[in-house]
Amino acid sequence: MALKDITLGQYFPGNTIFHRMDPRTKILLTVAYIAALFLCINVPAYLLAIAVLAGAVAVSKVGVKAIVRGMRPVLVIVVITGVLNLFYTPGQEIWRLGFLRITVEGIWSAVFMILRIMLLITCTFLLTYTTSPILLTDGLEKLLSPLKAIRVPVHELAMMMSIALRFIPTLIEETDKIMSAQKARGADFESGNLVQRARALVPLLVPLFISAFRRADELAVAMECRCYHGGEGRTRLRQLRFQSFDVLALVLAALLIAAVVLLGRLPLLP
């Protein structure tokens, strides 16, 4: 069963500078990089963006293989986006077949779009691959904590996220178990067209949901028994601390954005 191979939120332990970096820094770096990507408008800017990310991947020791593997599920979206951009961008026409036409601008925008999506995915992978889920939610909670002032339940959201991450393997195991039980009684999940397959999932989802609700109920009682009463007055085992290289990384991120904007002003190809 391929269920166990899901890479969602997967974390590769390690001891590189990326692993040791404060999760808040990494989240900010990711946001900055994504912002920089959307400011890229010409070839030199993209080359810089690619070089920066390639360097980061090399430093993090995540391995190209893991990134390629994670890229597979989104391949369809990448291809569709590329094709749409290729055929539907107005401009200088170079090829035409019926209603399909390719323009010079179309080619550029398709290439840029594909690059942008792939870089975006790679940089978020870099974040989740080098940050344990607990640190990630801790970082998010700390970064978003100013929003508490406008009554956003930041602690509750972070707690929900970390519990969801905690229960992913448990629920996957459970799905496997229910599937085996249904198969043993003649259920068929693998043949038939899309509608038939979707329908075959109903007897799988109903027991899964029921059990998830029961688990949630028991977990809530167990949490209360361990004196959980919301985020108020809570301390943490791990303290997040900014170090000097966190500051350095953030300065570099700001420089990257500036460089991308400047490169965009160069009178070069698109």
Add this chain to the structure above:
Amino acid sequence: MERAIIETRDLRFSYTTAEGVAPSVLDGVDLQIQEGSFVAVLGHNGSGKSTLAKHMNAILLPTGGAVYVGGMDTADDDKLLDIRRTVGMVFQNPDNQIVANVVEEDVAFAPENLGVPPAEIRRRVDEALKAVGMYEYREHAPHLLSGGQKQRVAIAGVIAMQPRCIVLDEPTAMLDPVGRREVIDTVKKLNRASGVTVVLITHHMDEAAQADRLIVMAKGRAVSDGTPKEVFSHVEALKAVGLTVPETVELCWQLRQDGLDLPLDALSDEECAQALFQLLQ
């Protein structure tokens, strides 16, 4: 007299359903659990033993009578946190009580909730994990551990709170024999070494036999209360409420029916063999 850490006075409880009040689950239970003791509560499904456990740290509140934990009335809402840090609770399914996806983070959960300073949390977590023999696994993901190991992590998560009493509600029901032994040995060690009061809810005779005191529940009442030897020697009374006795006691009891003079308090194989040996001599 020693101090009672948990005391129930004419405890009654019934669930309220849409159709009205259901028949009572607890029907007047009077108990005193002495600080530092190891008490087992034995009973069939539906005997009210789990419901009794849930009253011991205010998960459920009595519909009649009262429960006192360290002198605090569990119905007192202001004392809720104090009650819960006095009496910790371990449940049947280890998967559904582990909150975090790293062992040590999970053990830290209770002290974090109590606002303990980080350095002190670190100390408590290490201490608790060593006490249950799971220190080497502190950085593991809980879902990769065995059932017995998970349950020991759950116990560590409770003792990191430094409770005076731990209530375990059928902690071994979902475990294999190896896991069961791990958990029961851990609990016994905690009771002996750290003096933590232990209340073990179970339907396994052999687990109940290891306690200092055994309470038998049936139909919402405590029908029998004493040392395991005393309780198990009332074979007819136990059979009347649908419980079996340990095999050694059963053997002696059967032989007594046939007129042989055997004691009914042989709980271990050795004791039973000794008794039979003496009879044959």
